[in-house]
Amino acid sequence: MLTGQDAPSSSRFGPRRIREESVMLRTINPSTGALPFQSLMVADLGDVNVNLYNLQDSCRLIQEAYQKIVAAGCVPLTLGGDHTITYPILQAMAKKHGPVGLLHVDAHMDTADKALGEKIYHGAPFRRCVEEKLLDCKRVVQIGIRGSSTTVDPYRYSRNQGFRVVLAEDCWLKSLVPLMAEVRQQMGGKPMYISFDIDGLDPAYAPGTGTPEIAGLTPSQALEIIRGCQGLNVVGCDLVEVSPPYDPFGNTALLAANLLFEMLCVLPKVRVV
Numbered sequence: 001m002l003t004g005q006d007a008p009s010s011s012r013f014g015p016r017r018i019r020e021e022s023v024m025l026r027t028i029n030p031s032t033g034a035l036p037f038q039s040l041m042v043a044d045l046g047d048v049n050v051n052l053y054n055l056q057d058s059c060r061l062i063q064e065a066y067q068k069i070v071a072a073g074c075v076p077l078t079l080g081g082d083h084t085i086t087y088p089i090l091q092a093m094a095k096k097h098g099p100v101g102l103l104h105v106d107a108h109m110d111t112a113d114k115a116l117g118e119k120i121y122h123g124a125p126f127r128r129c130v131e132e133k134l135l136d137c138k139r140v141v142q143i144g145i146r147g148s149s150t151t152v153d154p155y156r157y158s159r160n161q162g163f164r165v166v167l168a169e170d171c172w173l174k175s176l177v178p179l180m181a182e183v184r185q186q187m188g189g190k191p192m193y194i195s196f197d198i199d200g201l202d203p204a205y206a207p208g209t210g211t212p213e214i215a216g217l218t219p220s221q222a223l224e225i226i227r228g229c230q231g232l233n234v235v236g237c238d239l240v241e242v243s244p245p246y247d248p249f250g251n252t253a254l255l256a257a258n259l260l261f262e263m264l265c266v267l268p269k270v271r272v273v
Contacts, residue, residue, distance in 0.1 A: 010210055014242035015047060015079040017253040024254065025261050032227055033272040034265035042264070045069065055120055059088040066092035070236075075267055077260055080240025083110060086195050087125035089238065093193060094134040097235055101139030101192035102126070103183065105200040105225060107147050107168070107213040109154035111161075122241070123154075130161055137162045139192065141183050143176075143225060144168050144200035147213035168216055176221050180228025187232050194229060194237040194263060196222075198256055206255055208247025222259055230266040237263040 027037040036042065048065045050058035066089050069076050078089060083106075093100055104110070104126065111130070112123040120128065129135050142158060146168035149155070158165055164186070166179065199209040202216035217225075242256045264270070 010243045010245050011080060011082050011241050013244045014081055014240075014253070014256070017244040017250060018079045018239075018242060018256045018260070019044070021250055021254040022257040022260075025257060029262070029265045032230065032265055034230075035271045035273060036261075036264045036267070039269055039271045040264075040267065055084070055118075059084070059120060063088035063091045067095060070096050075234070076236045076238075077263055078236070078238035078240075079256075079260065080238055080242065083122040083195075083197055083240045084120060084125055085240065086238055087120070087128050089236065090125075090129050090134045090193065091132065093191075093236055094132075097191040099133055099136040100235060101136050101187045101190060102129075102141070103187070103192060103194045103225070103229065104140065104142045104197075105144050105195070105217070105222070106142065106197035107144055107199045107216060108197070108211065109142060109145060109158050109165075110197075111154045111157045112151075113153065127154075127157065136190065139187055139190065140164065141186065142166065143179075144171065144217045146215060168213075171217060171221060172215070176224040177228065180225060184228060184232060189233055191233050191235040192229075193235060194226070196226075196237070196239045196259060196263075197241045198239065198252060199241055201255070206247075206252045208243050208245075208250075208252030209241050210243045210246070211241070212246075219255060223262060226259060226262040226266060230272075232266070234263075234267055239263070 048062050050061050070092055110125050111127040115121045140163040143166040198206045199211050200217050203212035205219050239256050239260050
């Protein structure tokens with residue numbers, strides 16, 4: 001039996017279910033005044049073709065696909081899917097922008113080294129990114145971290161790289177607007193990427209994920225985090241680890257679709273009224 005971050009996520013069904021729930025979304029964000037569809041050309045480019053029998057080759061295919069997307073001037077918003085995908089996406093991002101800042105919302109650090117001897121898996125994407133110098137480590141912020149762990153190594157590793165680590169308990173019962181003011185100052189005007197693991201939220205709100213952890217963030221805090229990125233140089237975003245088999249009612253996918261809409265609303269060049 002696999003446990004913790006090593007558990008299979010069943011998140012391959014996530015993108016399809018998020019698309020289904022996205023039919024509930026409209027075109028304007030009255031809360032922020034953002035007009036994304038009136039400001040940008042927005043399109044669903046479909047799924048990236050991957051090799052179901054070879055994870056390393058899948059990463060290669062993802063990187064190549066995103067290099068073309070980024071070269072065309074697109075800002076990708078990715079529906080996941082296993083968090084492993086962020087690693088090849090950031091490989092493509094770094095080829096164009098150099099090392100990028102990272103706003104990472106998650107219950108887990110995702111800076112472990114290996115699982116069952118393998119170095120590429122969903123608990124290790126950001127360790128691989130650091131090793132390849134894809135991240136500007138002074139501009140990496142991890143929010144919502146919590147839960148039990150098989151080792152303290154990921155916690156030590158993240159902090160040793162200079163990441164700012166914000167534990168979930170530091171977010172309990174408070175607005176995250178002040179925190180995001182500090183994050184905005186830290187990110188500055190340089191390129192940054194948003195990676196949002198749905199398990200950053202409490203499973204009361206988002207049960208449909210492979211590695212739920214109690215006492216997580218609330219949806220309102222998630223909105224504060226994403227809206228706090230408005231005006232920053234966001235060059236890409238993803239929302240990962242939605243696993244529909246664990247939530248047959250679709251609430252997790254509906255929440256994911258709304259958070260992706262909020263990410264769309266904070267992209268550069270989106271008009272606000």
